[in-house]
Amino acid sequence: MDHQEAQKRLGSLLEHLCDTFNVPYPDEFALCGRLTTTAGLFKASPSRFLKGRITISKKYLDLNGYTAAAETLRHEFAHHYLFHKYSHISNFRERFRKSGHTEEFKAFCVQVGGKMNTQMCGEEYARHACTNYVKSEYKWKYICKCGEFLTKTKRAYSLKELKKYQCRVCHTTMTQEMKEAIT
Ligand SMILES: [Zn+2]
Numbered sequence: 001m002d003h004q005e006a007q008k009r010l011g012s013l014l015e016h017l018c019d020t021f022n023v024p025y026p027d028e029f030a031l032c033g034r035l036t037t038t039a040g041l042f043k044a045s046p047s048r049f050l051k052g053r054i055t056i057s058k059k060y061l062d063l064n065g066y067t068a069a070a071e072t073l074r075h076e077f078a079h080h081y082l083f084h085k086y087s088h089i090s091n092f093r094e095r096f097r098k099s100g101h102t103e104e105f106k107a108f109c110v111q112v113g114g115k116m117n118t119q120m121c122g123e124e125y126a127r128h129a130c131t132n133y134v135k136s137e138y139k140w141k142y143i144c145k146c147g148e149f150l151t152k153t154k155r156a157y158s159l160k161e162l163k164k165y166q167c168r169v170c171h172t173t174m175t176q177e178m179k180e181a182i183t
């Protein structure tokens with residue numbers, strides 16, 4: 001899946017979430033090539049007329065695949081949702097605090113299928129921990145011809161190792177041609 005297609009799919013997921021939970025669509029939603037230290041970002045604005053901005057890291061998408069990026073989007077949506085839930089609070093800092101990583105946030109993030117970093121999860125949400133990285137020590141990723149993200153590795157697989165892997169979508173056995181360098 002290329003960036004354009006991923007952006008389109010993530011955009012409709014976001015629309016769907018906004019509709020379902022009855023909050024406005026953010027002013028801006030984009031994949032961003034400059035976001036290299038975090039998987040995604042929700043940016044709130046003190047202005048009553050602005051509805052916030054959600055950004056997903058292109059690099060994160062490239063490294064971890066569409067499903068992982070969608071989980072990040074769901075996490076950022078949870079911030080967006082809470083920010084609007086508390087729109088009656090006139091003090092911006094207080095409103096922003098209430099849309100941060102609170103207990104309410106964690107419960108809602110999990111409800112909408114989002115992931116959190118391990119520290120945030122604690123024991124209660126351990127199942128929803130995200131162990132992907134934006135910066136990667138991995139050198140190679142394997143993408144199936146059907147577009148499914150297979151795996152990433154620190155060293156390229158040998159032929160013998162490749163044979164053990166099958167795509168969970170189209171069941172094709174992994175080949176050397178599916179290998180792409182992570183830059
Ligand atoms: Zn967050």
Ligand SMILES: [Zn+2]
Nearest residue numbers: 144146167170
């Ligand atoms: Zn496949």
